[in-house]
Amino acid sequence: MPPTPALGTRLSLSNQLCTIAYVGPIPGTSGTWLGVEWDDPARGKHDGLHGGVRYFTCRVKGAGSFLRPGAVGLSYGRTFLSALVDKYAGGPSNGGSQEPAKEEKETVVLGSSHGLIEVEAVGMAKVRLKLGRLDRLRDASLDGEGVASAGEAGEVQLRCPNLRTLDLSKNLLPSWEVVALIVRQLEMLDSLSLNQNRFLPLTVPPAPMPSLTQLQANDTLLPWSSLPFLSSALPNLQILQMGYNRLSQLSPLPGALQEVASLNLEGNALSSWESTILALSSLPKLTRLILASNNFSHIPFPPSGSSSLPNLAYLSLASNPLSNWESISALNAWLPSLAGLSIVRTPLLSTGDVHSARSLLIGRLQSLTVLNGTPITRAERNDAERFYVSFVAREPGRAGEHPRWKELCEKHGTPAQGPKGGKGDLLAARLVMLNFAQLPKAPTPESMSSLIAAPAPAPASARMLPSMPLKQVRIKVLKTLKLPLKSRAGLWACSKADTGEGEGGGWVLEEMRGEGTELERWALREGDWLVVVLDGA
The missing domain is CATH 3.10.20.90 (Phosphatidylinositol 3-kinase Catalytic Subunit; Chain A, domain 1)
Incomplete structure (x- = not known):
């Protein structure tokens, strides 16, 4: 335990993680207390306000409580290399033995599941023995291994220089500066997972990490305003995940994330389509966007001259409360190059005939080639567009509300005329x-x-x-x-x-x-x- 733990220090108590937000006395008691914010808000008792006095402020309401520095079971973590050696090179857990004692079962947490999926693995000791040569290690997962620091300068680079993929999710890393101290020693590192960590706010860019092209920062409470600082340190970043970070509003990031082609914002609290697209329009190479499980209920048509995402090819709007078809027509105007769309688990598809809904989606979205994971054939597109035209024709006075009406009538003919050129049958006849x-x-x-x-x-x-x-x-x-x-x-x-x-x-x-x-x-x-x-x- 440090003599006086610094604010931002990460702790683990019985495998529950927290961050120190206050160190000092509490009137009416003796000794020093640690005010902490728990990663799991359910562990908290207040938000830093105690006895009418505010000692600290939590990022998540109700996630705070007080601990004694010497509480039983309290851990301040260990170095990166200590955790790596222990897991992959037969470290202290088996005394460095060259032979695993027996085929024991071990629980492995899948890193992308937010801690929800655990599987039993048999023979992990043999796997570690095979991977014991750390200099040959290419992929490593230290998810939940209590990593808190980089350790001695240069020792990571010396022991495991060939790491390409690293999972440091759910650890005790206090800041991006500490992350950079580790990553900068791994010159081959391409992909880094930092899910379920908590970092001190960024006020300046951390040290550059030019090797990284993929970063997972889901459930880290990383604010959108930190991305310009982070972008400076990650000039070659192409894939970024920022899901479940309680983001409710995005702002433009001029000059930041210029190489990012894939962005995952799943599970946030975004609700304004126009402001979201405006914020993302500064990402010139963005082709894949995940907005699943947010709060988008309506997509308006773009105002004249407003920014769009001209290169976006894939979008997920799954599990959003979209309920009106005008939003789909508007989507066609915002995203002229959209080829793939996921829109499952929305009110649009939860009622009525699924195939009719699919046809209406295809009819409204001119460039779509894959819908909800199923490719759209040329024949299906033609049938869907004819169905859409016949659907609009039932309310001729509202044809102006359907931007593709004129274009599709020129292509297929109006329902009264039959398909253009007289070669096809009416949709109903098919x-x-x-x-x-x-x-x-x-x-x-x-x-x-x-x-x-x-x-x-x-x-x-x-x-x-x-x-x-x-x-x-x-x-x-x-x-x-x-x-x-x-x-x-x-x-x-x-x-x-x-x-x-x-x-x-x-x-x-x-x-x-x-x-x-x-x-x-x-x-x-x-x-x-x-x-x-x-x-x-």
Whole structure:
């Protein structure tokens, strides 16, 4: 324990981490107290205000409490190399022995899961023995290993010069300066994870770390205002994760993060689309943006002359409260190069027909090639755009609210005219009515004949576009039959053969495979069947 711990020093008490925010007396008691802010706010008792006196201020309300410097179980951490040797070179935990004692189980925390996912690993001692030559080590994870300092100057560079990927999540590093003392000795280091750390606020840039191209700083409470300082130290940064940092507002960062192509802002509290895009418009190379699990409920059309993200190719808006279709049309104006979009778990897709919603999304977004992980084929785009035109035509007085209406009518013709050039069918004519059923095992000619002959209520059915990819067909069938969407289910195409009741009982039965394959591959006709068989049923 330091004689007088400095403000910002990180501590661990029974594996619960905190930061010192006050050192001194409390009236009415003897001795010195440490006022701390816990990483887990649930451990706190107040926000630094005690007995009517403010001793410190917490970044997260209610996360503060007081500790004695000599509390049982209190740890001030260890050096980077001490933790690395202990984990990868058979350090003090086994006395440096060259042979692991036995095949013991060990819990390993997945670094990207915010501490939520733990797995049991067997034989980790053998892995460490194999990796015991630290000079050969390329990837290292010291997640939760109590790293607090860099140690003696130069010793990290001497022992592990070839590290390329390093995970220092959930440690006791007090500042970016200490991080830089470690990283600057690792000249080959490309990727660094610092999730679930807490750092002193930056007021000047830390020492340069030019080797880093990827940084994870999720759940660090890193303020957006610190990024200009951090950017100066990371001139080659290309991938930045700043999720779960309680960010509610972004401001422009002129000259900062000029090489960043991928930015993850998942799990924050952003709600203003216009101010967010304005702030990010200063990142000239940004092509991938994750805004999942924020508070965007509406996307307005861009004001004349406003900044956009002309090069953005992929966007995630999953788990946002978007509920109006005008936001999607506006998105098309903001992001003219958008090729991939994730918009799952939003009100837009939580009600109504999933396939219709997919078609409306594709129709409104002209450059989209992948939606919610499923590629958009040329045939699906044409069908979706025709569907969108027919949808708009139901309310002709509101065509002006749909910016692509004129363009799509020129491409496909208005619904009254039919497709341009008279070559295609109307969208409605392309829809095929199919019946759905669930069977306990793979269908046979006998089971299908029994199914259609049974005196039962009319089967579940729906009109389907031949261009629907199998992934979307499966979702549609499962939802219609009220089966869990995560069911492990085989799907069978069942159609009556042209030969009547000849060989095979007059049925053509084929299991459907290939999630990106379009429905038309199975040449189903009006009244044919899609049959679900649940695994283990």
